Amino acid sequence: MTRAMEDKDDCTEVIYDRPKFPKRAVITAGMPYGNKELHLGHIGGVFIHADTYARFLRDRIGKENVIFVSGTDCYGSPIVESHGQLVDSESFKGGIEDFVEHYHHLQKKVLEEYHMDIDLFAASSLGAAVKIHKEVSNEFIEKLYSNGHMTKITTSQFYDPERNVFLNGRQVIGKCPIEGCSSERGYADECSLGHQYMPVDLIDPKSTLSGKKPEMKDVTNWYFKLDEYYSLLNEWVAYIEEMPNCRTSLTRTIKEFLKLPVIYVKKDQSDVLNSMKDILPKHRLIDENNKASLVLEFENIKEREEACLLLAEKSIRFRTGKTLVPFRLTGNIEWGVPAPSIDGMDHLTFWVWPESLWAPISFIKTYLNQLNRGKDAWKDWWCSKESEVYQFIGEDNIYFYGLAEMGMFMAMQGKDPIAYPPEGQLQLPNLIANSHVLFLDKKASSSGNVKPPTAKELLDYYTVDQLRAHFLGLSLGVRSASFQPKPLNPKASEKDKDPVLKEGNLLTNVLNRVARSCFYTAQQYYHGKIPIGNISEDVMRESKDTILQFEKLMYRYEFHTLMDLMDVYIRNMNKRWVKNMKLAEENQDSKLHMQVVIDGFHQLRTAIVLMHSIAPEGTEMVRTYLNLNEDFWDWHKIFQTVYDFMEKPEEHPLKFLEPKVDFFKKHPSQLL
Structure with a gap:
């Protein structure tokens, strides 16, 4: 996906290999649950990266061609659980809708304080999005059903006999049955790391209501036949692996689930297992000498589940491996989007995960509806080969976005879907999954032992631009990284530097x-104007090379390398200014002095255009003092000089910069 560009700014024609960006783009950021304020993981791990990319694309392909949406995830058992606990403790008064509305407004306010340029931050249960989200949800399940991609499955659901109620997903806690899982806790059918399993497989379950072991009662729900999508998903993964901007961590995690269903049994139980070989479903027994467990490999999930029941009856300890399982679409929790009546299945609601996967489509429709764009305008953004969807998520959610979402979106094509949806069908999004933001070297979670600061609290110590630059520099696209703010680190001494300020400095x-x-010199020596002249060839070359590298790194979502690139360019820019201005002043060389200013303003032009998506507040202030319009950010003019944006360069006045005015400000707490 590259194109050639002819550079005709100098005498020689140079052909650059540049990445190709879409005509239109949708940006989404993972939806925060409606039971909490935004914490550093939301802001530092997802929203800042999504907003930076959205801002870049607005400059790169035009702001009218980019829509950035997100919203509060309002439904589901975690919200019911949180609301109930707070009402019981008299910490909150009001119904559950009041509860999610309260947190939605808190989330939206903080995003505004972080200057997130989101076109629509909606809520799945509030405002204009409610009706549209219900319509989209109904359309999804009805199409999946009519296309033959759904099935009824009766499972045993946890039931608390002491409280006489069925338990929702978060009202049961145990240990994840998936081999090798390091999750701190498992819930009814998924663990805290997103692994999916059947409820009967959960190890040592307990009711959070009574603390007792729950019973199992049969319930019937609709499931998407995700387990039938091995071939299509493998084909899709093989395709995206060849893309230069696909992260290996993403495909590696997805491929962990694209394996045949297996059961792990400790070798010390091999005798009992051997006695059952004739009653177990057809399987392949794998015995690796260096492993502590035997592996039973099955052709499909149904045969593995039959084997699980037989092993459980014999009291044989076992764990299951990662694989594709039917993806639950509905449930019986009251607080959810009502599901339509299909084939005699009444009074169900959507499970929160599937409806949150198509919620961004609902939000796109809501946003375009507010602009009176027409009922089908959303298809130009989500169903066109000329458009791309970029979804920024946390790595814990790769299973849902990388497998369930892709499978369901493929299935919307019809009875015989293909891996590459044709024009007019839902296109498969690009996934940008970031690793964990650790807090003081430990995994931070609002529901775990290590409580991270809220996003709002961070603004008591740092400016928005400082935080944006730091989180982008944390290498989250490669590995988990620790956020270590000195003001919140009890182990930090007074003489220690603040790691968060590295990029901000x-x-x-x-x-x-x-x-x-640049501005003060122009005011003092050049009547508040930029002197007219040719920019030095080496300055033009370095600026051009930096622009092209920046573009490639942004295309590949390599935000941390992007910060390294800009660190080199900006420091070189400063060194050049200091060195050459000193020479000019020592030698009273007016020609060199003028050249330093001419080169300095070109490098400043380049630096602030590139940093515009990263540090919007400070760069916008520089543009204002340059006294230039917003087309200054247009990447179609990226190789032009600052003079090209002036009607009469020799007469163009800069806005007067008062003494001691900063474009990139420190936080007031850092000035004490």
Whole structure:
């Protein structure tokens, strides 16, 4: 996906290999649950990256061609559980809808404080999105049914006889049965790391209501036949693996589930297992000398589940492996989107995960409806080969977005879907999954032992631009990284540097200093105007190379390398200014002095255009003082000089910069 660009700004024609961006783009950020404020994982792990990419694409392909949506995930058992606990403790008064509305407004307010340029931050149970989300949900399940991609499955659901109620997903806690899982806790049919399993497989379950072991009672729900999508999903994974902007961590995690169903049994139980070989469904026994367990491999999930029941009857300890299982679509929790009556299945609601996967489509429809764009306008954004969808998520949710979502979106084509949806059908999104943001070297979770600071609390210590630059530099696309703010670290001493300010200092110290020098020098020596002249060839070359590298890194979502690139460019820019201005002043060389200013403003132009998506507040302020319009950010003009944006360069006045004014400001707490 590259194209050639002819550079005709100098005498020689150079052909650059540049990445190709879509005509239109949808950006989504993983939806926060409606039972909590935004914490550092939401902001630092997802929203800042999504907003940076959305801002870049607006500059790159035009703001009218980019829509950025997200919203509060309002339904599901975690919200019911949180609401019930707070009402019982008299910490909250009001119904569950009041509860999610309260947190939705808190989330939206914090996103505004972080200057997130979101076109619509909606809520699945509130406002204009409610009706549209219900319609989209109904359309999904009805199409899946009519296309033959759904099945009824009767399973045993946990039931608390002491409280005389069925238990929802988060009202049962045990241990995840998936081999090798490091999750801190397992719930009814998924663990805290997103592994899916049948409820009967949960190890040592307990009711959170009574603390007792629950019983199992049969319930029937609709499931999407995800287990039948091995071939299509393998074909899709093979395709995206060849894309230069596909992260290996994403496909590696997805492929862990694209395996045949297996059961692990400890070798010390091999005698009992051997006595059952004639009654177990057809399987292949794998015995690896260096492993502690025997592996029973089955052709399909049904045969594995039959084997699980037989092993459980014989009291044989076992664990199941990752594989594709039918994906639950409905449930009986009252607080959910009502599911339509299909084939005699009444009074069901959608399970929260499937409806949250298509919620961004609901939000796109809601946003375009508010603009009076027409009922089918959303298809230009989600069903066109000229458009791309970019979904920014946390790595814990790869199973849902990378397998369930892709399978369901394929299934919407018809009875015989293909891996590459044709024009007019739902296109498969690009997934950008970030690793965990650790807090002081430990995994932070609002429901775990290590409580991270809220996103709002971080603004008591840092500016938005400082936080954006730092979180982008954390290498979350490669590995989990620790967030170690000095003001919140009890082990930090007074003389220790604040790790969070490393990238921010590039803005507040280096770039700010050069920007101020450019303006103050123009005011003092050149009547508040940029002197006219040719930019030095080496400055043009370095700027051009940096632009092209920046573009490639942004295309590949390599945000941390992007920050390294800009660190080099901005520091070189500063060194050049200091060195050459010193020479000019020592030698009273007016020609060199003018050249330093001419080159300085071109490098400043390049730096702030590239940093515009990363540090929007400070860069917008620089543009304002350059006294230029917003087409200054247009990447179709990226190789042009600052003069090209002035009607009469020799007469163009810069806005007067008062003494001691900063473009990239430090937080007030850092000035004490």
